[in-house]
Amino acid sequence: MAKITDTMRAQSEPLWEASFNHPFIKQLSTGSLPQQTFRYYLKQDRYYLQNFAALHGKIADQMTDPDIKEFLYAGAQGFNDSEKEVRTEFFQELNITQKEIDQTEIAPNAYSYVTHMYHELNEGTPSRAAAALLPCYWLYNEIGKRLVKAGSPIKIYQQFIETYDSSAFTTATDKMKDIVDQLGEAASAEEQEQMQTAFLRSSYFELHFWEMAYRHEQW
Numbered sequence: 001m002a003k004i005t006d007t008m009r010a011q012s013e014p015l016w017e018a019s020f021n022h023p024f025i026k027q028l029s030t031g032s033l034p035q036q037t038f039r040y041y042l043k044q045d046r047y048y049l050q051n052f053a054a055l056h057g058k059i060a061d062q063m064t065d066p067d068i069k070e071f072l073y074a075g076a077q078g079f080n081d082s083e084k085e086v087r088t089e090f091f092q093e094l095n096i097t098q099k100e101i102d103q104t105e106i107a108p109n110a111y112s113y114v115t116h117m118y119h120e121l122n123e124g125t126p127s128r129a130a131a132a133l134l135p136c137y138w139l140y141n142e143i144g145k146r147l148v149k150a151g152s153p154i155k156i157y158q159q160f161i162e163t164y165d166s167s168a169f170t171t172a173t174d175k176m177k178d179i180v181d182q183l184g185e186a187a188s189a190e191e192q193e194q195m196q197t198a199f200l201r202s203s204y205f206e207l208h209f210w211e212m213a214y215r216h217e218q219w
Ligand SMILES: Cc1ncc(C[n+]2csc(CCO)c2C)c(N)n1
Pocket: 045, 048, 049, 052, 079, 080, 083, 135, 136, 137, 138, 140, 172, 206, 209
């Protein structure tokens, strides 16, 4: 039987291609992405990362498999340390102060993405929520692998790219794919479809996250 993650990846192909080709990603690589755009992205991503970590814990609470629980609880505790460290450095380097963070309102697409993930858990099932988390790992890992070859002339953009190409991050991505495959095997046909939809919608919100930052989206 085909793995559910292979089906998900195939269904989301046009959305992922659009992410790979988005001007935000292209300009990150060439170095021409305006710093203001990257600053906007980082401030919005902060909301996303906070909720993403919290969701790991909430999903883990509802899991029975000890391995899955352990991985997700580790994710809840600040997930990937290197990602966190790099973000703290970025904030300092770009002079993003606590005051500026406090004064930033969550933008529409970041809000929709976070709301979608909570919806999958609260109105759906933990397996659907886990499927909604997967594009975050997997898409960024693919972007990291693609961009690292050319690199970026801008130091922080290069650091950003390297975070997602690291072997630790690739291992975490593979583990999350295994988890979703395992949950998919245990799911009914109906729940499998819902998991696929959750993954596809997250892929949509990932694409629109670049667009949100590129356009400095406001309410
Ligand atoms: C919108 C958005 N989507 C994905 C990531 C990437 N990411 C965030 S947490 C995490 C798990 C392990 O660190 C990964 C890969 C991001 N930063 N922002």
